[in-house]
Each structure stands twice: as C-alpha cells, then as structure tokens.
Amino acid sequence: MRPLRYSINVTLDGCCHHEAGLPPDEESMRYWTAEVERADALLFGRVTYEMMESAWRRPASGAWPDWVEEWQTPFAEGMDRARKHVVSSTLDEVDWNADLVRGDVVEAVRRLKEEPGEGLWVGGVTLPAALADAGLIDEYEFLVQPVLAGHGPTLLAGLRGRIELELVDRRELRSGAVAMRYRPRPDPA
Template identity: 75%
Template sequence: MRPLRYAINVTLDGCCHHEAGLPPDEESMRFWTAELQRADALLFGRTTYEMMESAWRKPASGIWPGWMDDWQRPFASTIDGAPKYVVSSTLTDVDWNAELLPGDLPDAVTRLKQEPGNGLFVGGVTLPLALANLGLIDEYVFVVQPLLAGHGPTLLSGLREHIPLDLVERHDFRSGVSALRYRPIP
C-alpha cells in the first residue's frame, strides 16, 4: 500500500495560510521539490488545486513567467508535470494533468493508496483535515516557520480525535525553518 503524505508550511502559532510564512528560498524550494518527487500523484481539494495551478502551471507559451527565479523552476516543473487528483463537489472538469476523484472520499482515497507506487502527496487545509479524521494519512510533514502569524486558518483545526505522532526525521534550514516528519503511532 502506498503511503499518503500530508505536507504543509505552518507558523509556530499554527497558522497555515500560504502567505503567512517566510518567503521561499532556494533551500526550501529544493526540499519541496524533493517532497513532490517522492509522490506518484498529488491530491488536492478545489481551493489548493486552483491556487497551485494559478501559480505553477507552465504558460501555453512554454516559457516560465519573468517573476520566477531559476531556482524556482525545478519545483515549478515538478508540480506542473505531476499527475493530480482533485476532490471537489463544485468542479465538473479539471485539466493540468488532473482528474476529479470520483465517489465516496474514504473509498476513493483507499483505492488510490492500494495502487502500486511510492506514495501520494496531499496539501492544503480542508481536504487533509477530512483525511486525518478518517485515519487515512500515513505521514505528516510540517515545515515550521519561525514566526507568529496571529491570524489565518490553523493547522488541522476541527480534528475530532488526538493523533499521536512519532518524529521520524528533522531537517533544519539555514533560514531557521525546520521540516519535521511524523508518522502516526498505531
């Protein structure tokens, strides 16, 4: 069974709004690129899918936008080319190497996990909460930003039960960011 990995940036006070952390640097972008490369497919809710597509989809011209630095292009290429599944009750069609995930969420995700491969990557806020509540997440990666946001959506707010975790890896960045990898304790 391939693991489902949830990874997200989070501030020390638990804020996981995409604009609340430190701006990405070369080291963090290398980390995120490697995380995406560990996955056979990405799993997004509608909001995360649309946000990522608007930022990281390669333009029809085939030329990355001028705002993108050279060190951001490996991440952009990786996410742009990755297969994606989108969970949405409002979208009727997706593209960008994506397909809508049909059916009941727990059954559909369980089917994806049962396929052969290296793993699945899920990002965002709402969908990971639902998956955590269903006990379907096999690994949590929190990239902890050394700041207090004081606002915004918080990490896994609304979780129904405690999930005890075991720290299996830690990577500290020069910027003061720490990437913490946890697995649920059975």
C-alpha cells in the same frame, strides 16, 4: 499499499495560510521539489488545486513568467508535470494532468492508496483534516516557519479526535525553518 503523506508550511502558532510564513528561498524550494518528486501523484482539494495551478502551470507559451526565478524552476516543472487527483463537488472538469475525484472521498482515497507506487502527496487545509479524521494519512510533514502569524487558518483545526505522532525525521534549514516528519503512533493493542 502506497503511503499518503501530508505536507504543509506552518507557522509556530499553527497558521497554515500559504502567505503567513517566510517567503520561499532556494533551500526551501529544493526541499519541496524533492518532496513533490517523491510522490507518484498529488491529491488536492479544489482551493489548493486552483491556487497551485495559477502559480505553477506552465503557460501555453512554454516559457515561465518573469516572476519565476531560476531557482524556482525545478519546483515549477515538477508541479506542472505531476499527476494530480482533485477532490471537488463543485468543479465540472479538471485538466493539468489531473482527474476529478467525486463521491465518497474516504473510499476514493483508499482506492488510490491501494494502487502500486511510492506514495501520494496531499497538501492544503480542509481535505487533509478529513483524511486525518479517517486515519488515512501515513506521514505528516511540517515545514515549521519561525514566524508568529497571529491569525489565519490553523493546522488541522476541527479534528474529531487526538492523533498521537512519533517523530521520524527532523531537519533545520538556514532560514530557521524546521522540517519535521511524523508518523501516527500505532494503537496500543
């Protein structure tokens, strides 16, 4: 069974809005590029899919827009070519190497996890909370930004129950951000 990894930028006060942390730099983009490359497929809700597509889909011209710096290109290319699964009850169709996931999301994600491969990568806010509640996330990865946002959506708000985690990796970036990787603790038997 391939693991499901949840990865997101988060501020010290728990805000997970994509603009609340530090602007991306070369080191953080290399970090996220490696994480995207580690996955067989990406799993997004509609909002995250549309946000990522608007930023990282290669234009029809084949040339990246001027705002994509050279050091961002590997991330852009990895995101553009990645296989994607999009959970949505409002979209009628998706493209950009994607398929639409409808119906019982928990069962659909269980089936995706049962496929062979190295892993699935989920981002966003709402979908990961539902998957965490269902016990489907095998690894949580937070790039904790040295920022206090003071407002905005908070990480995994509304979970139905407590999820105990164990730290499996920690890495400090020059920006002051800290990448932390956790796995759920096994239930004591």
